[in-house]
Amino acid sequence: MIKAAEKASKSVIRDFGEVEKLQVSKKGPRDFVTKTDKHVEKILIEELSKTKKNYSFLSEEVGSIKNKDKDNIWIIDPIDGTTNFLHGIPHFAICVALEYKKEIISGLIYDPIKDEMFYAEKNKGAYLNNQRLRVSNKNLIDECLFSSNHEGVKFSNLNMRYSGCSALDLAYVASGRLDGFFHNKINIWDVAAGALLVEEAGGVVNDLDKFEQNNIDIRASSSAINGKMLENLKNF
Numbered sequence: 001m002i003k004a005a006e007k008a009s010k011s012v013i014r015d016f017g018e019v020e021k022l023q024v025s026k027k028g029p030r031d032f033v034t035k036t037d038k039h040v041e042k043i044l045i046e047e048l049s050k051t052k053k054n055y056s057f058l059s060e061e062v063g064s065i066k067n068k069d070k071d072n073i074w075i076i077d078p079i080d081g082t083t084n085f086l087h088g089i090p091h092f093a094i095c096v097a098l099e100y101k102k103e104i105i106s107g108l109i110y111d112p113i114k115d116e117m118f119y120a121e122k123n124k125g126a127y128l129n130n131q132r133l134r135v136s137n138k139n140l141i142d143e144c145l146f147s148s149n150h151e152g153v154k155f156s157n158l159n160m161r162y163s164g165c166s167a168l169d170l171a172y173v174a175s176g177r178l179d180g181f182f183h184n185k186i187n188i189w190d191v192a193a194g195a196l197l198v199e200e201a202g203g204v205v206n207d208l209d210k211f212e213q214n215n216i217d218i219r220a221s222s223s224a225i226n227g228k229m230l231e232n233l234k235n236f
Contacts, residue, residue: 001108002117004047005094008040009112012079012094015039016113019088033079033086037061040078044096048074058099058213060189073099077189080109081165090114093167097192102209107193109171118171118197126174126200135203135222136176141232144179144225147172149186157232170194173220174201180221180229182236188213195220 015036022032041061048055054069059076074096079085081092090113097107105122118133120126126133138144147161147169161178163169167190172178174197183191188208195205198220205220221229 001048001096001098001106002110002119004044005096005108005110005117007047008043008078008094009110011039011043012036012092012112016085016088016090019085030086033082036085037078037082040094041076044076044078044094045074048096055098058189060187071101075099075104075189075192077167077187080167080190081163084164089164091163091165091168093165093171095167095189095193097189097196099192104192104196104208107196109167109193109197111168111171116171118174118193120174120193120197120200122196122200124200126197128171128175133175133197133201135173135198135201135224136179137222137224138179139224139228141225141228144229146180146182146221146229147178148182158229166190167194170220171197173203173222174198176201176222179225180219182217182219182229182233184217184236186216186218188216191216191218191220 038061041059054067055072055074056067056070057065057074077095079092080095085092094110097104107120109118118128146158149166169181173181198205204223204226
C-alpha cells in the first residue's frame with residue numbers, strides 16, 4: 001500500500017504544479033484534474049495487483065472490479081479533496097483501504113504535499129511516518145476542535161473547521177490535531193482508511209457497516225469527547 005501510494009504521488013505532485021498554472025487560463029483545470037484522478041487510480045490498481053493478483057477493487061472512479069478473490073477488496077480514493085486540488089489548494093490525499101469479509105483491516109492516507117503517511121492495521125495501531133498515533137484526551141467541548149465538510153452548516157456549540165478533505169480530517173482526529181469529525185451521506189472510499197486510523201488510535205467511530213457504501217453518516221472522535229459530540233449532533 002505504501003509503495004503504491006508513493007508511486008502514485010509522483011504523478012499527483014507533478015500534476016498539482018500544472019493545476020496551479022491552469023488557474024489563470026480560460027479553460028480552467030477541471031478536465032485536467034479528472035484525468036489526474038483516473039491516472040492515479042490506474043497506478044494504484046496496477047501496483048496493488050502486482051502482489052495481490054486476485055483481490056477485488058472498489059474505487060471512486062471505476063466503481064467495483066470483481067476478481068477471483070471477492071473476500072478481499074481494495075477500497076480506493078485516488079484524490080480525496082479534489083475540489084482543493086482543482087483550485088490549487090495543497091490539502092488533499094491518496095486513500096487506500098483493505099476490506100476483508102466486510103471488515104476494514106488496513107488503511108492508508110497519504111498527503112503527498114506535506115509528505116505525511118498515515119496508516120493503520122487492525123489491532124496493530126495507527127501511525128504517522130512510523131510514529132504511533134493517539135487521539136486527543138481533551139474532555140471539555142469548548143476546548144475541542146471539530147471538522148465537517150458540510151459547507152455552510154453552523155453548529156453553535158462546536159468549534160468548527162471546514163477543510164474540504166474528509167480523509168485528512170479523519171487522519172487528524174487519529175493524530176489528535178482534531179477532536180472529532182462528522183459528515184452525512186458520504187462514500188465508503190472517503191472514510192474507510194480514516195475510520196480504521198481513528199479506531200486504532202484509541203478513538204470511536206460509529207458502525208459503518210450499518211450504512212450503504214455511498215450513503216454513510218459518519219461520527220468519529222476521541223473517546224473522551226464522543227458522548228458530548230453525539231449530544232450536540234442529535235438533530236444533525
